[in-house]
Amino acid sequence: MTARSDFLPPGLLEHLGGLELVARTVVRGFQAGIHRSPLRGAGEDFARHRDYQQGDDVRYLDWKLFARTDRLYVREFEERSNLQAYLVVDASASMEYAGAGGVSKLRYASYLAAALAHLMIGAGDAVGLAAFGAEPRLLLAPKARKGHLHDLMLNLERLQPGGTAGAAELLDRLGTSMRRGGRVILVSDLLDDDGGEALVAAAGRLSARGDEVIALRVLTPEESGDAAPDAGLFFDPEQPRREVPATPRADSGYAARVAAYYASLADRLRERAVEYVPVSTAEPVEQALVAWINRRRG
């Protein structure tokens, strides 16, 4: 119970409850939702009434209620879709880094994954969980039932950082195990020794077979250069023997090199129709999600 509250605090739920994850692609399924599904109206479940606002579709006005109350209400329905989604969380050693006074990247990634799982299951999507660090692991198969959310939370809570495995192998395994037209949300710092080549290729393969692939890049301000640390002997947690005596705060090229790396990675991902979403751990989780959803809505 504690873990669940930790992941989904009431404030976060309050903020995220009105949000809808807008898919870019039309998902074919059994149930219609507010997505641009051709099967809208079949099997939809009434959820609640709300005040009519300008722009609302008049087809959903509740005329009987208007006759009784002399006020305009529209009916809202819970969405139902057959979207199969995977949350892929990076649990490698580098995700343990927290920066000064903040949460670790893995913790922040877990927040994001939990919030997204909540939203997607609430929207009727089947959500699975996979992680990579010491090794690529498929933790939970996608399911849409409410009780599955609890299993997701528990598995996210149990994730321990360690190892140097990349996401590419895990993404390829997902491509073979999930139906086409699914959604893969990768939450990672996207730091790979090969400059992200294998990751871009694997994500491209998923995208090519019709899946929606989203890469949420999690980074601390210390790593991005926004709050570069003072002098020290630095090492990559995934390569602890390689120490670099440096003064990042005085290194004017540090932030530029980090930005260039991620800009290159983002370009290559977008070329393969993979959505790249940079997120900073300094940013509130709900704020990051709202910003992202608003960008998607255009």
Add this chain to the structure above:
Amino acid sequence: MLTFGSPAFLLAGALAALVPLALHLIRRRPPSRAPLPTARFLSLDPRTSVRVSRPTDLLLLALRMLLLVLAAAAFARPVWRPAARGTASVVLLDRGAAMGGGDAWPRAVSAARQRLLGPRGEVLGTLVLFDSAATVVPPSHVAPTLFDSLAAARPTGGSSRYAVALRAIPAAVGGLREADSVRVALVSRPRWNAWSDGMGPLRRAVWPGAIELVELPDLDAGDSDIIADNVKAKEAIYFANALDRLSYAKPALAATGWRVRSAAASADAVLDSARLIVVAAAVPASAEAGLRRAAEAGATLLVTAPAAASLRGIIPWAGAMRVDSGGGGMWLASGPHVSGAGMRVSGDAARGASVIASWDDGRPAAAARRLGRGCVVFAATELERGEMTLDAEYPRLLDGLARGCEAADGASSIDRNAPLDAGARAVLRGTGARVVAARTVPGWGGGVPLGRWALAAALLAALAETFFAYARRRAV
């Protein structure tokens, strides 16, 4: 004005404070090891180490330097004094009966005035008027009119006590805290009747420096038979068979004011002029009558152990008179203690005689008895033998023995009115500087000592340093 008792500690503290400063400037810490997943994007810092300096470092440096300086300042014994007024004076003015006669009293008041009033009438110190009691006149009451009224008055007629005057010195000095040095003067006509036992230790205890003796002249000869008799009292005959053995006692007596002559035992002619006759060796039987006659006429006959057998009929001593080696230490009733007597003669004081000295074991060492107008003293040891002749108190021992009957039956009016001899004057004067720096006066200091406050501030600095050092470690 801030003064320091040991200013060298300030220099030491300043040098010590440079040590943390130097360490702060030269210290270069190796950089701390820290994870950073994006370390691959860092450019190498050409420096192998970096000097990490935080604001707390400067605070710690300041606290450490302050701690050392304050500790050194505490050791330097800082004292805050009001503006110093140079050298102040304490004048002990004798107003006893001895100051009567002639113009002694006006001259004494004038001498005190000279020392306590400056050329423009400014007050230079404190006046102590004493006879058998002392009155401290504080500087605020010292004025020309005071001396005018004193000069117009007469001495009190009481007996003077130097002990009383000496004990008043600390109180008198205590009223002179604004001065940076003090001197003490005693204006008196030094007489034995103002003296008392234990004057030496008392004198050393009350004042660390010398005391200026402003001696007023004695009355003219003829004014008193006492004085004429005292002149005679300074004559001494050292009476021995072997004159060349008198190498210790003669100069010792001379040091205490006696004019010593040596004579053969048969020189009866010289006995009449002697106040003291020291018999240091056995004398022929024919000499006994002359010595008895001289004693009856007023002389003091000091007989030592080697002459005991030849003068058995005169000396105030009884018993077997067996000679033992190793006399040990001798205590004189008037105070002096002399160690290292070479031998002793057993026995006890004869009937009618008084013990005036004892051995360390309590047995009698000397006795005295009146004989006519004079006195016979027997010392149960040999005054020219043993290490006692090297003792600093040896002259006072001889002088005390020479005054044996005074100690035995109390001071006779004649001798107690005699002027102090040179030894007693030396005791009164004391040793050391005539002007004493205020900081050397025991229990005075002449200001507010700040050493303990400096030490307390140093402790606070140490606590603050500990706190900030701990906070810094936590921050790192």
